Amino acid sequence: MGPITILTVDDSPSMRALLKHALVGQGHVVHDAEDGLIALDWLNRHIPDLVITDINMPKMDGFGLIEALRKQDRYRDMPILVLSTESSDEKKARARDAGATGWIVKPFDPDKLAAAVRRVTH
């Protein structure tokens, strides 16, 4: 698997740093944003191969980001993974309905994350 471009969206600077550390270590190019609005602004100017987003964020949460992206033709089929401390069926169903590709429970396991990235981008 060659390197892909990934946008990570999380309001925690520490979590963004850890996620970047893990994904760059797997050979990927990683950009990050601290909330859904900043992510949307970046996505208006760039098209990554994958978005990995947290749910609980200020300004625009992960659900809002996914819904906004799925309304755009160029992001209708792009994989979007949710990465959250939450794991309730209700939240997962809401993410699925919004158009998420999958759900990963924090704390993420770097190996499982790598496998999930491979599966949704190939």
Next chain:
Amino acid sequence: MTVSGLLADENRINVIQGDFHVSDGEQIVLSTVLGSCIAICLYDPAIRTGGMNHFLLAAPGGNEAPDPLKQRLYGAFAMEQLINEMLKRGANRSTMRAHIYGGSNINRAMAHIGTTNANFAREFLREDGIPISHEDTGGSAARRLDLKPATGQIRCKHIPTEDVPRIALPPLRPVERAPAGDVELF
């Protein structure tokens, strides 16, 4: 800051290792006992709400050699749970204040664990932009910690490690959570 007077046990919530709790209840006290573990107390005066977590910075990995990334992920997870719950209730990173407790080096054979845990907590809060208004870490004694979340009042009592078993705590129960790193594709 001190917690004045004793409160009835029914108002006391014990925050065990791996757990966290956030409340604005006027009669609630969040309590824990710490050795090398860390408890972070967050309080936001703007919403009169506080919370406490309790973590041992370690990733479950059987007999595998500790992986620094995984260790840090588990500590970050414990912090994020607490911060997320505070934010959900209207707290703000700029108005929250943090206290750090624990990180004792009780066992000489594992002398570095408490210090490592305290360093992690300090660094995480700095990166996340949450001011640390008080810290009581290190040393070789255990700590009994009480937080009144509605006022932010905290009492931290140093206790000899031999007295720890005599402190009445409810039986440990497993913290319910989804397996770490679980992946579900839709």
